[in-house]
Amino acid sequence: MENLYVAATPSSPEVNFDFSLHQLSIRGESYPENAAAFYSDIIKSLRDYLAVCDDCTITVDIALAYFNSSSTKMLFNMFEAFNDAQSAGNHITVNWYHDEEDDTILEFGQELSDDFPELNFIDHAVESA
């Protein structure tokens, strides 16, 4: 499967899904004009990749400085895909990065972790620049 790479813009994140190495990352800011349109293709690719994963060890790095309400919803949908793959016998570790002072992103991470307890979810508070 071809790897997925979407370059960052001032209002949308870099999406770097290296399917061959099972390393997926999303970094930057997320407030695209239409989050559903931005993320639905990405989630589709992700699901296609996860569908053929069997007993794989996958690392997901998410480092978003900000995400708007519609991105939040799409991220939640993405995690449902991760959770399904975990239930299907894969081993997914999510590294959730956020500014140490950002309670909103910390709390959303906790929600994801609570809602999808089978995922290996690791919170990383990053020192403010």
Place this chain on the structure above:
Amino acid sequence: MTTHHIVNDQLAFCDIARKHRVIFYYVGYFSQNIVAAMADAIKLQLEVSGVNGPTRRKLFSSFIEMAQNIIHYSVDSLTPGDQENHEIRHGSVCISEKDGQYILLCANPIDTKAADDLRERLESLRGMTMDEIKRAYKESLRAEVPEGSKGAGLGFLTMARDACEPLEFEFWPMDQRPHVAMFYLKAAI
């Protein structure tokens, strides 16, 4: 001699802005690029003014939600109605400070039919406690995206959750345009 009229006119305007402690004001067209640029300006302004981290984040978040609502829902559109991307629509946003709180105010014209639905949602939000807002937020996160919504309906819940008082809103009919109302939304952070 007209030497001082320009300065005097300018001073009168600046005086009002200063009196109302306006930090940012924009009236005009909103597009994704314009909003991203304003976001940068506001981020910088708040950092330089020494506003604390959590407040800066909430202000930024509510500003983006308000600005993107204008892009999606204002009826004054430069781009054709059926164009779903790279939209450009008219509205205004004002950020000011009052009694230690930051006030975000936005305005844009909307369809009167949409206004009814909006009024209902916002009124129900006003009646919620913070716990109820947080619960409604979690439910909305897990629900299907509502029809006609480009943002899953989470925008107002996000703003309400970050605000220090219930969101305030008004609808003003526009005489010359019977199917349009001016929608005002105010958030205090």
